[in-house]
Amino acid sequence: MTSVTTRNYQDIRRALLAHEELALVDVREEDPFAQDHPLFAANIPLSKLEIEVYDRLPRRDTAITVYDNGEGLAVLAAERLLALGYSNVAVLDGGLAGWRASGGELFRDVNVPSKAFGELVENVRHTPSLGAEQVQALLAGNANVVVLDARRFDEYQTMSIPGGISVPGAELVLRVAELAPDPATQVIVNCAGRTRSIIGTQSLVNAGIPNPVAALRNGT
Structure with missing residues (x-):
């Protein structure tokens, strides 16, 4: 658990504005994801992580940031991703609440963009x-x-x-x-x-x- 690093809203925002490659991954199930999430977040539930992640995130060195909404899923997801060979994994600081508190906008529904x-x-x-x-x-x-x-x-x-x-x-x-x-x-x-x-x-x-x-x- 201590080996998992964190990234905050400003880190993600800076990377998006710089057009850097990143993956912001919501590891909750689809229904809570649909209720509120950042615009460019992808939904890969923890329950399906091992099944979907290699197809969804083929590059093992992509900067991946996972988050939840306080359920305790994000750290588990980060540890599993590291075990699966992903080298640049972090947890969103404060989760969804931290994103909102930092001024990050949230969107409802799926496939919003x-x-x-x-x-x-x-x-x-x-x-x-x-x-x-x-x-x-x-x-x-x-x-x-x-x-x-x-x-x-x-x-x-x-x-x-x-x-x-x-x-x-x-x-x-x-x-x-x-x-x-x-x-x-x-x-x-x-x-x-x-x-x-x-x-x-x-x-x-x-x-x-x-x-x-x-x-x-x-x-x-």
């Missing part, structure tokens, strides 16, 4: 969208429409719109021509929430496909 980007794109580019009732009416009326699900395949398998086709976001521009060869086909892009449907729809608009395209407003 990407969601903020999605909202910015929609606001600036006026990305077209259709409400769930409108999409349901098109499907019920057997309209010339195709629904493309932009989530990962495992998410698609968990729940999906009947008739929807799994097309993870990075594949949308690649596959849309074969899935909607008729330029009159209405293309609907959906995801679980709204961000990936906005980004997916805007990518198709930017690619200049001839089809009308819209996001499913507010997702599945």
Whole structure:
């Protein structure tokens, strides 16, 4: 325990402003992480640390700072990371409360940076969208429409719109021509929430496909 060093809010802020490589890791479970966390924190729960960390943090010399909210998880996580071969590991001084007390802002929900980007794109580019009732009416009326699900395949398998086709976001521009060869086909892009449907729809608009395209407003 005494071998674990600490870093404070100012250390992290300075490194972020200098664009240095770092990892700020919340080792609580997903629900408390979603309630409040620093903007660029990643969630790797202590319960899944050994399973996920090599994929999430492949560089063993990355400056890693772990934190909790007083549960006693951070020191355990730091010790495990050191045992796993990571060489630059520290605990956030004061944990989440220390971050807040030092003036650090906290955010609610998960994937906050990407969601903020999605909202910015929609606001600036006026990305077209259709409400769930409108999409349901098109499907019920057997309209010339195709629904493309932009989530990962495992998410698609968990729940999906009947008739929807799994097309993870990075594949949308690649596959849309074969899935909607008729330029009159209405293309609907959906995801679980709204961000990936906005980004997916805007990518198709930017690619200049001839089809009308819209996001499913507010997702599945």
